Amino acid sequence: MERNIRRLADYCAQHRIALWPHTKTHKSPEIARKQLAAGSPGITVAKVGEAEVMADAGLRDILIAYPCYGPQKWQRIAALAARTNLSMCLDSVEVAAPIADACARAGVKVGVMIEMDVGLHRVGQPTPQRTLAVAQQLNQMRGLQLQGIACYPGQLKGPPQTMEAALQPVNDKLDEAIGLFKKAGLRCDRVSAGSTPTAYYTHLLPRVNESRAGTYVFNDKNTVSEGHCSYDDCALSIHATVVSTALEGQIIADAGSKTLFTDRLSTGGPGYGHVVGHSEVVVEKFNEEHGFLDVRQSARQFKVGDRLRIIPNHVCVVVNLHDQLIGARRGVVETLIKVAARGKIQ
Amino acid sequence: MERNIRRLADYCAQHRIALWPHTKTHKSPEIARKQLAAGSPGITVAKVGEAEVMADAGLRDILIAYPCYGPQKWQRIAALAARTNLSMCLDSVEVAAPIADACARAGVKVGVMIEMDVGLHRVGQPTPQRTLAVAQQLNQMRGLQLQGIACYPGQLKGPPQTMEAALQPVNDKLDEAIGLFKKAGLRCDRVSAGSTPTAYYTHLLPRVNESRAGTYVFNDKNTVSEGHCSYDDCALSIHATVVSTALEGQIIADAGSKTLFTDRLSTGGPGYGHVVGHSEVVVEKFNEEHGFLDVRQSARQFKVGDRLRIIPNHVCVVVNLHDQLIGARRGVVETLIKVAARGKIQ
Numbered sequence: 109m110e111r112n113i114r115r116l117a118d119y120c121a122q123h124r125i126a127l128w129p130h131t132k133t134h135k136s137p138e139i140a141r142k143q144l145a146a147g148s149p150g151i152t153v154a155k156v157g158e159a160e161v162m163a164d165a166g167l168r169d170i171l172i173a174y175p176c177y178g179p180q181k182w183q184r185i186a187a188l189a190a191r192t193n194l195s196m197c198l199d200s201v202e203v204a205a206p207i208a209d210a211c212a213r214a215g216v217k218v219g220v221m222i223e224m225d226v227g228l229h230r231v232g233q234p235t236p237q238r239t240l241a242v243a244q245q246l247n248q249m250r251g252l253q254l255q256g257i258a259c260y261p262g263q264l265k266g267p268p269q270t271m272e273a274a275l276q277p278v279n280d281k282l283d284e285a286i287g288l289f290k291k292a293g294l295r296c297d298r299v300s301a302g303s304t305p306t307a308y309y310t311h312l313l314p315r316v317n318e319s320r321a322g323t324y325v326f327n328d329k330n331t332v333s334e335g336h337c338s339y340d341d342c343a344l345s346i347h348a349t350v351v352s353t354a355l356e357g358q359i360i361a362d363a364g365s366k367t368l369f370t371d372r373l374s375t376g377g378p379g380y381g382h383v384v385g386h387s388e389v390v391v392e393k394f395n396e397e398h399g400f401l402d403v404r405q406s407a408r409q410f411k412v413g414d415r416l417r418i419i420p421n422h423v424c425v426v427v428n429l430h431d432q433l434i435g436a437r438r439g440v441v442e443t444l445i446k447v448a449a450r451g452k453i454q
Numbered sequence: 455m456e457r458n459i460r461r462l463a464d465y466c467a468q469h470r471i472a473l474w475p476h477t478k479t480h481k482s483p484e485i486a487r488k489q490l491a492a493g494s495p496g497i498t499v500a501k502v503g504e505a506e507v508m509a510d511a512g513l514r515d516i517l518i519a520y521p522c523y524g525p526q527k528w529q530r531i532a533a534l535a536a537r538t539n540l541s542m543c544l545d546s547v548e549v550a551a552p553i554a555d556a557c558a559r560a561g562v563k564v565g566v567m568i569e570m571d572v573g574l575h576r577v578g579q580p581t582p583q584r585t586l587a588v589a590q591q592l593n594q595m596r597g598l599q600l601q602g603i604a605c606y607p608g609q610l611k612g613p614p615q616t617m618e619a620a621l622q623p624v625n626d627k628l629d630e631a632i633g634l635f636k637k638a639g640l641r642c643d644r645v646s647a648g649s650t651p652t653a654y655y656t657h658l659l660p661r662v663n664e665s666r667a668g669t670y671v672f673n674d675k676n677t678v679s680e681g682h683c684s685y686d687d688c689a690l691s692i693h694a695t696v697v698s699t700a701l702e703g704q705i706i707a708d709a710g711s712k713t714l715f716t717d718r719l720s721t722g723g724p725g726y727g728h729v730v731g732h733s734e735v736v737v738e739k740f741n742e743e744h745g746f747l748d749v750r751q752s753a754r755q756f757k758v759g760d761r762l763r764i765i766p767n768h769v770c771v772v773v774n775l776h777d778q779l780i781g782a783r784r785g786v787v788e789t790l791i792k793v794a795a796r797g798k799i800q
Contacts (some may be wrong), residue, residue, distance in 0.1 A: 154743045155743070174743060175697040175706075175758075176697070177695050177758060178695060199700045200758055202758035202759065203697060225700065225701060229704070230698075230741060230746065231697070232698075232700060232701075233700050234700065234702075262741070351521040351523050351549060352521055352549075352577040352578075354545045354546060354569075354577060354579050354580065354584075355576075355577075355578075360521075360576060360577050362520075362522075362523070365715075365771055366771060367799075369711075371716055395576065396500070396771060397478075400576065412521075412523060412548035413548065425712060425742060428775070429775070429797075430797065430799065451776065454708075
């Protein structure tokens with residue numbers, strides 16, 4: 109984990125990219141502090157509740173990369189802005205206006221970046237013109253400070269050799285939007301992009317000066333499958349035990365969907381995880397507490413009680429299932445890390 | 455929820471089936487007590503840690519329907535057996551022997567049912583003969599009390615009209631196994647089956663005198679899709695808010711895979727949940743905190759801030775993502791229910 113943190117921090121330093129790591133992957137102030145120590149100016153979160161946990165732990169520079177909406181949240185955002193350097197990504201006047209109101213009433217300001225869709229088709233205004241139109245309205249609102257543009261090229265997954273060409277339309281769209289902002293006299297100091305698959309290609313987006321990569325801290329079968337790292341770079345795994353060998357050709361491990369989640373993502377082929385040292389074993393399916401492992405291709409005779417280490421398909425959703433992580437260095441347990449920001453409903 | 459609890463309790467009372475509801479669905483001692491109050495002699499759990507939470511809350515009759523394995527667990531099982539009426543389902547001498555040892559040393563006994571596979575091919579001995587062979591060995595172990603046979607016909611999902619024929623092979627296999635037990639002079643007082651899809655067909659399994667249904671307490675899109683109930687019988691839903699309408703034909707709700715999970719189960723067709731009052735809206739896909747809703751078939755103009763109620767595909771894994779449930783009666787919030795037994799790693 110520390111190597112992963114250092115590696116991306118070094119890359120970002122080299123290319124003068126401000127890394128605001130997305131802490132949705134670990135939800136832990138302790139790991140966030142390691143990311144700050146490696147050079148990050150701040151962290152990213154997905155929810156007001158996560159920001160509160162991080163602020164309570166003493167973190168001061170927080171980006172909520174989510175269009176939060178709701179009366180309780182407006183008050184809590186204003187309260188957070190009073191004690192942190194808070195910014196948000198959002199894509200509409202409807203989301204921004206009540207936040208601006210709450211902040212203006214509290215005499216504070218929250219930074220905003222306008223989200224522009226660059227191909228994932230999730231949130232974000234579809235065109236540079238509409239992005240500008242939202243920015244112009246938000247720029248009038250007391251309680252907000254317009255800071256720039258955010259985007260998330262989450263549709264770009266790899267393999268690495270396809271990245272440069274795939275990033276070109278993102279560049280073109282950002283160029284146009286930033287040009288419009290400048291022409292309209294709007295500030296665009298921050299241009300934030302993200303995602304672990306694109307993390308090491310951010311220098312190919314010359315307009316982007318911030319990255320919100322998250323998964324890189326642990327990596328998973330998905331990032332390996334997309335060609336961005338190897339299994340040696342996967343810092344988180346689930347330790348499971350074989351609990352039944354009663355049926356021919358399969359073993360049951362005590363890790364099912366409530367432990368390893370059922371995301372496939374871009375892992376391709378069969379399987380819901382990588383069994384370390386046994387790539388021939390297929391994690392075929394899950395019930396809630398049962399992992400069905402197909403061992404027909406394995407020469408090993410698995411026995412009840414055997415321990416397995418499984419790298420999940422998608423680490424972010426796996427961490428979110430657990431209350432704590434067990435931190436080991438060279439096989440020796442060193443620390444328990446609380447997943448302090450999980451379980452927040454807003 | 456109370457109606458669901460009462461309905462299955464009444465059915466089981468009528469057919470003299472002991473309902474040991476599987477509390478993996480709600481993980482709450484508070485709801486477990488409602489199930490006991492409706493007539494259940496005890497509850498089912500999936501883990502030692504869940505049993506401990508239930509025991510701490512004063513529940514005394516607990517079935518761990520899982521082949522638990524591990525040194526810490528053996529001690530904890532013995533400690534639980536000292537303060538509760540504890541039983542377990544398991545399928546091997548390897549799992550049973552160390553539990554028996556720990557219990558014998560502590561001067562306690564844990565009840566055991568031998569798991570037999572009846573078609574799901576998960577855990578369980580594959581034949582009545584092998585089930586008997588395990589039972590005979592366990593019957594010799596101090597620390598264990600042989601109580602019967604457990605099975606889980608989880609492969610039978612419906613629709614209802616297929617159930618009677620589909621249950622016949624289960625009956626045949628149970629008949630044979632119970633015959634072998636009797637011939638060998640072994641007790642077989644408890645014959646435990648389970649699953650919500652088969653819950654109301656348990657009377658078609660005349661040998662079965664216990665049911666471990668769990669999902670019935672809430673129901674979900676899956677139990678509706680399989681024909682076992684209607685959406686009116688779904689007692690748990692996720693309240694979400696529309697946070698972006700920036701892109702044509704879709705809306706983004708603030709409920710993604712970390713809120714609604716990505717299980718498909720037998721729901722068929724597209725979609726990861728049922729939007730109450732808007733069956734034309736498709737919950738097309740998730741990112742972690744984003745629900746992508748396809749609204750192209752909807753006449754409604756959704757706006758940022760609109761509230762949606764979404765019934766999940768699979769309620770058990772959804773509850774497990776959350777720390778508490780909000781209990782409402784006729785739209786008025788009445789209680790907060792802690793999901794006290796979630797987050798246990800063993």
